[in-house]
Amino acid sequence: MTKDYYKILEVSEFSTLSEIKSAYRRLARKWHPDVAGNSFDVITRFKEINEAYETLSDKVKKADYDTARRFYNYSSENKEQKTETKNNSTNPNTKKETQKKENKSEKKEKKGFSFNWEEFVTKKYQEAQYKKEQEIPKKGGDIHSDIEISISEAINGTTKVINMLQTQICSKCGGRKFVNGGICSACKGNGDISNYKKFSVRIPAGIKEGSKIRLAGEGEKGLNGGKCGDLYLTVHITKPSDYQIDGLNVLKTIQIAPYEAVLGTTLVINTLQGKVSVKIAPNTKNGQKIRLNNCGIKQNNLVGGMIVTVEIQIPKNLTNEEIELYKRLQDIASGSVREI
Numbered sequence: 001m002t003k004d005y006y007k008i009l010e011v012s013e014f015s016t017l018s019e020i021k022s023a024y025r026r027l028a029r030k031w032h033p034d035v036a037g038n039s040f041d042v043i044t045r046f047k048e049i050n051e052a053y054e055t056l057s058d059k060v061k062k063a064d065y066d067t068a069r070r071f072y073n074y075s076s077e078n079k080e081q082k083t084e085t086k087n088n089s090t091n092p093n094t095k096k097e098t099q100k101k102e103n104k105s106e107k108k109e110k111k112g113f114s115f116n117w118e119e120f121v122t123k124k125y126q127e128a129q130y131k132k133e134q135e136i137p138k139k140g141g142d143i144h145s146d147i148e149i150s151i152s153e154a155i156n157g158t159t160k161v162i163n164m165l166q167t168q169i170c171s172k173c174g175g176r177k178f179v180n181g182g183i184c185s186a187c188k189g190n191g192d193i194s195n196y197k198k199f200s201v202r203i204p205a206g207i208k209e210g211s212k213i214r215l216a217g218e219g220e221k222g223l224n225g226g227k228c229g230d231l232y233l234t235v236h237i238t239k240p241s242d243y244q245i246d247g248l249n250v251l252k253t254i255q256i257a258p259y260e261a262v263l264g265t266t267l268v269i270n271t272l273q274g275k276v277s278v279k280i281a282p283n284t285k286n287g288q289k290i291r292l293n294n295c296g297i298k299q300n301n302l303v304g305g306m307i308v309t310v311e312i313q314i315p316k317n318l319t320n321e322e323i324e325l326y327k328r329l330q331d332i333a334s335g336s337v338r339e340i
């Protein structure tokens with residue numbers, strides 16, 4: 001016996017049933033979770049008020065409670081109890097009479113209270129406990145995504161700008177969903193807003209396929225003030241279609257026309273280190289290789305080269321004029337390409 005139901009209902013042991021009832025109504029209204037809020041303390045108080053009323057409004061339960069209460073008070077607080085017991089013993093008749101009078105109205109009103117308080121209060125109590133658990137700060141989840149870079153970006157390092165859908169706490173309502181008692185117009189009552197966010201991602205030089213880059217705090221938002229999760233980007237290096245890698249060297253094939261092979265020319269070639277102007281000497285043979293120093297892969301202090309293989313190719317869709325010129329060339333040819 002630790003709870004004083006009389007104290008909880010703010011009535012005395014000699015209050016009439018109608019006084020108890022009206023005290024209960026006043027307190028139940030005041031401490032109803034819909035009015036006083038769904039906090040743990042409010043629910044606990046509301047539960048106690050209902051418990052107290054359930055006992056003090058029931059003749060049998062009240063008598064049992066009073067006996068137990070008197071016994072408890074007698075054994076724990078001897079001095080104070082003496083007066084109370086005395087008072088009590090002088091009044092039993094008055095008390096009985098009042099209770100009799102009120103029996104009728106009690107029955108009538110019980111219909112209005114045909115609601116299962118115990119179930120309701122237990123449910124509210126469980127909800128409050130659940131809510132309390134929910135208030136523990138939780139770190140937001142991590143987000144995993146991929147990022148594609150070219151081989152030259154992997155070798156030299158780069159900065160990539162990516163666009164990612166991100167959910168953030170609404171800045172207008174601060175995640176509370178309401179502003180001045182109305183639903184927040186910015187987040188429409190969600191408490192958070194999803195937007196595409198641009199990230200500038202720095203890729204260090206020499207990064208390997210499958211490496212992960214972590215952007216701290218850019219994952220899902222935390223709950224109840226918990227930290228945000230992280231964003232992890234897995235790096236994928238796209239395979240080059242126009243060259244091959246051999247150690248630190250890059251191998252590339254370029255096509256030239258027969259007249260370029262004979263007369264020589266200058267070509268601009270894309271290398272890992274940028275565009276390079278390459279001179280094709282007169283009389284260049286098919287399959288001839290040209291090495292471009294320092295145009296390959298950089299690793300530590302070493303730099304490879306680009307090895308260009310020249311391939312002589314006859315242009316497609318030769319015009320009649322061009323064919324005429326080849327015929328003329330055939331007629332005047334001085335040497336043979338075959339050894340007889």
Ligand SMILES: [Zn+2]
Pocket residue numbers: 170171172173174175176177178184185186187188189190191192
């Ligand atoms: Zn909002």
